[in-house]
Amino acid sequence: MPVRPLADHQPIDHPSPQVAEIVSRLREEIISGDLAPGEALGQEHLASRFGVSRMPVREAIRHLESLGFVTVESNKRARVAAVSADDFLDIFDMRVAAETLAIRRAIPELTNARIDAAEAIQKQIESAPLGGFGDLNMRLHMTLYEACGRPRLLAHILMLGNAADRYLCMVKAGPTYREKSDREHYELLSACRARDADAAADVTARHIGEARDALVDYLREIPGSES
Amino acid sequence: MPVRPLADHQPIDHPSPQVAEIVSRLREEIISGDLAPGEALGQEHLASRFGVSRMPVREAIRHLESLGFVTVESNKRARVAAVSADDFLDIFDMRVAAETLAIRRAIPELTNARIDAAEAIQKQIESAPLGGFGDLNMRLHMTLYEACGRPRLLAHILMLGNAADRYLCMVKAGPTYREKSDREHYELLSACRARDADAAADVTARHIGEARDALVDYLREIPGSES
DNA sequence: AAACTCTATTTTGTATCCAAAATAATATTT
């Protein structure tokens, strides 16, 4: 049984707010597991469920496809995308590559104000309930990355974060992981203040690697979750 | 005036073949410069131009948006995405990150047959006319990357290749660049045969870096192309 | 009973239609 997801209702970027709402809801249901991998998604059915016509539903499905949450074949119903160990490793490898690049490009552009803003988010993380951890964690890192001013890279990182949520929600962050994460965040902030790109990239890579290992360990303990 | 693009008619992946065709055509026109950056794209106009209704055009526009070729704002006409030096550097940085990762993950899975297939493509490049260079070049690298068996990463690399075409088509590959490219391809193939991931990643990074530098030099010579 | 074929139903893809928003054009005011 899936644990309630960490990230809630991150706004989805789509020209139409109606479509964005549908994407957001379906994303939640896929991440939480209410919609199981492989489950068929009929447009008519979804349309009546959301009280709209098939048109915005179609757009939402296409958007979810580009995010990797559903797969679509010609003339067939969309299906919730499968989850797999390979896909999981794929995502985390890509995250390391993208986020170390982002922090390297951000460092030369970082202002002290921005680093302070990131530190403020870390303080929030420490005092906040566990529920919001995933969201706040992402916001901390994105705050730093945004300094690089590269929309393409930032969009890609957000996309991977979304994809990772599908797996991360399975394991609720334990106190050991949280402590390690906190320590690494401060390491990262120090590296940023020192404008040390290599150090910052190194912490970032370790940070993502540990999130991956935490889940791998978790999955090993409970092996009844192949797909 | 834009030079004819190198990559021609790479098939676009979309559930509907009709939409795929429209995406493909518009992509060509945007890459070639027939549709200038910032130009407005009316759905009705495009629909009559392609002899279809607005519906498949809408889907095509959304697909092009996810590829970064057009930008869409709510209730406004889609516009051909702007080109900029920053975007260009963004893309090439991301290519280095993604493609070095792909070759590293591919190396342990590489069969000799696959490396031979890549070498066959290199032979084709040497005897082929300049026109097909971009396409063949991409196919050579993808042949190697595909061994890693990670659909997400491969899709991302293809997307970046598409985005890069928008800039690469500006400069027709000169003989100096071609020679250097050929040499690097053989270096890459050697590294693959030796299953040396570090060396392969290193050549890949240099290879992409040189494509970038070639264009930067070209743009510096002809500075009348800001947007 | 299992496999196959043919038919009925469902579901998608595209076209057409209407309302709301944005753009362009015109008139009005200073």
Place this chain on the structure above:
DNA sequence: AAATATTATTTTGGATACAAAATAGAGTTT
């Protein structure tokens, strides 16, 4: 005459309608 307000036109977003493809079901055959 320039700037603003108002109206008309264009254009998008969404709903409805219909044809082609896919799925499901019944019937038939082996």
